[in-house]
Amino acid sequence: AQSVAQPEDQVNVAEGNPLTVKCTYSVSGNPYLFWYVQYPNRGLQFLLKYITGDNLVKGSYGFEAEFNKSQTSFHLKKPSALVSDSALYFCAVRDGRGYSTLTFGKGTMLLVSP
Amino acid sequence: EAGVTQFPSHSVIEKGQTVTLRCDPISGHDNLYWYRRVMGKEIKFLLHFVKESKQDESGMPNNRFLAERTGGTYSTLKVQPAELEDSGVYFCASSLQGAFNSPLHFGNGTRLTVT
Numbered sequence: 734a735q736s737v738a739q740p741e742d743q744v745n746v747a748e749g750n751p752l753t754v755k756c757t758y759s760v761s762g763n764p765y766l767f768w769y770v771q772y773p774n775r776g777l778q779f780l781l782k783y784i785t786g787d788n789l790v791k792g793s794y795g796f797e798a799e800f801n802k803s804q805t806s807f808h809l810k811k812p813s814a815l816v817s818d819s820a821l822y823f824c825a826v827r828d829g830r831g832y833s834t835l836t837f838g839k840g841t842m843l844l845v846s847p
Numbered sequence: 848e849a850g851v852t853q854f855p856s857h858s859v860i861e862k863g864q865t866v867t868l869r870c871d872p873i874s875g876h877d878n879l880y881w882y883r884r885v886m887g888k889e890i891k892f893l894l895h896f897v898k899e900s901k902q903d904e905s906g907m908p909n910n911r912f913l914a915e916r917t918g919g920t921y922s923t924l925k926v927q928p929a930e931l932e933d934s935g936v937y938f939c940a941s942s943l944q945g946a947f948n949s950p951l952h953f954g955n956g957t958r959l960t961v962t
């Protein structure tokens with residue numbers, strides 16, 4: 734079975750500081766990894782994905798994530814946080830072999846203070 | 848392009864009643880998915896349609912839940928009879944390509960409260 738762990742319910746960071754939202758995963762085959770963001774009263778929006786290739790992937794709004802196979806992690810990062818980045822962030826994984834559904838973590842609330 | 852739309856945005860019903868949620872995917876998206884998030888928990892997969900066919904319904908909790916996608920356009924998710932544990936936010940998503948490789952486009956969700 735595949736699973737995702739987001740160990741932090743909430744991450745607090747000051748505007749202008751770097752941010753990291755952690756994600757670890759478990760999957761039998763090759764992992765396909767995704768980050769989504771949810772703003773209040775809205776649906777989830779796709780940020781970025783890792784399928785294969787370069788371990789550092791860049792996505793929307795200046796976010797990036799680093800795939801680390803040995804640590805089974807896919808942490809989301811941004812060099813300089815904005816207040817408008819405050820939202821709920823979800824990590825997701827699927828097994829790259831054949832058909833499998835997308836499994837989400839429980840989400841991490843990011844709060845960026847002015 | 849118009850996004851994924853869900854109706855209603857909120858629904859409050861009593862235990863034992865019936866509720867029907869509707870999802871209109873992005874035009875041309877053959878793949879339609881239903882997910883549910885209970886407060887503070889993971890977003891759980893319910894089922895996946897490819898056009899009008901159910902590709903995967905392994906996440907449906909029980910036979911009180913019925914999903915349909917007649918004609919391969921919009922989809923409905925009916926809960927009958929509703930129980931307290933059915934409360935949560937129900938998300939619909941669609942994608943052009945299947946197999947979950949392409950990004951999912953989510954609707955704003957329907958917040959269901961069963962009292």
